[in-house]
Amino acid sequence: MTALLEVNALRKHFPIRSGLLGLETAKVYAVDGVTFDINRGETLSLVGESGCGKSTVGRAILRLFPLTDGEVYLDGERIDNMPAGRMRAMRRRVQVVFQDPFSSLNPRMRVRDILAEPLINFGMAKSRRDLDERVAQLMDQVHLPREAVHRFPHEFSGGQRQRIGIARALAPGADLIICDEAVSALDVSVKAQIINLLAELQDRLGLTLLFISHDLATVEHLTHRVAVMYLGKIVELADRRALFGQAHHPYTRALLSAVPVPDPTARRKRMILTGDVPSPINPPSGCKFHTRCPFVFDRCRIEEPVLRPVGDDRGHVAACHLDSVPDAVPAAA
Structure with missing residues (x-):
């Protein structure tokens, strides 16, 4: 499989300014050296606690703000420094589905106009009849009735609005769709329907997500690979089965131990983390996770671990100094 998207050593630091002159006094290290790739037709999930920098990675790929450092390649072509005049073609190929389906849709536009807008912008319809037919096909793809195109966003439920957001992302023929917490605002049953829809569209259209x-728990049913982020860095990257079956990093294990188990009689050892996530303005030295890790030792406080192969799977890497992580948390922790 060939990589559609490649991200190399991506960094995004936001300056903090103060005083009358607006001088920079500190930086927020939102993303601090993230590297991964996504193959064609694959889903890579980027997971982590709120504030770890995962949404910033998505927006950096979309070029919603300039990068501090790093490189982004789409289909082998570098896009992070691409001139504005050439960005238009890239915009068509990379689309996004946002978290809140209501605020991401123009409340004054009917669904027909919302879906027609990207088709018109990229010159993808030859006539009004062709435009209407393409809009109707988009409604079919996301399983909404064609006659609903004459309604406004507020006339739909949250799940239906998210289907409209997905249809809008599909409209220009995108190769890559970035789903930024696309189901987190939905009810459990509706969330499952949207996940199934994305899986169906990926199979049918060959989408990369x-x-x-x-x-x-949501990621497990959709993804091919998982990248776990903590404080601006990827701490573990693995195939879905390897990560959910043999997670290596203590942070990943703590996240997995918090996932609800369908069987109420089943017992699971919880790994409860103490303390709060450190500030991205002043991250700790060494391993960024050492302030909360129950297995911390002296090397963790001084030397920052790098991603290295772990486990039996060739693509399974983790940034941890431990060769193996104990199943039990030390009593002193």
Whole structure:
């Protein structure tokens, strides 16, 4: 499989300014050296607690703000420094589905106009009849009735609005869709329907997805690979089965231990983390996770671990100094 998207050493630091002159006094290290790739037709899930930088990664790929450092390649072509005049073609190929389906849709536009807008912008309809037919096909793809195109966003439920958001992302023929917490605002049953829809569209259209979420239970049913982020860095990256079956990093294990178990009689060892996530303005030295890790030792406080192969799967990497992580948390923790 060939990589559609490649992200190399991506960094995004936001300056903090103060005083009358607006001088920079500190930085927020939102994303601090993230590297991954996504193959064609694959779903990579980017997961982690709120504030870990996963949404910033998605927006950096979309070029919603300039990067501090790093490189982004789409289909082998570098896009992070692409001139504005050439960005239009890239915009058509990379689309996004936002978290809140209501605020991401223009409340004054009917669904027909919302879906027609990207088709018109990219010159993808030859006539009004062709435009209407393409809009109707988009409604079919997301399983909404064609006659609903004459309604406004407020006349739909949350799940239906998210289907409209997905249809809008599909409209220009996108190769890559970034789903930024696309199901976190939905009810459980509706969330499952949207996940199934995305899986169906991926199979039918060969879509490539970057699925950003904090919910590992949701991720398990959609993804091919998972990248776990903590404080601006990827701490573990693995195939879905390897990560959910043999997670290596203590942070990943803590996240997995918090996922609800369908069987109420089943017992699971919880790994409860103490303390709060450190500030991205002043991250700790060494391993960023050492302030909360129950297995911390001296090396963790001094030397920052790098991603290295772990486990039996060739693509399974983790940033941890431990060769193996104990199943039990030390009593002193």
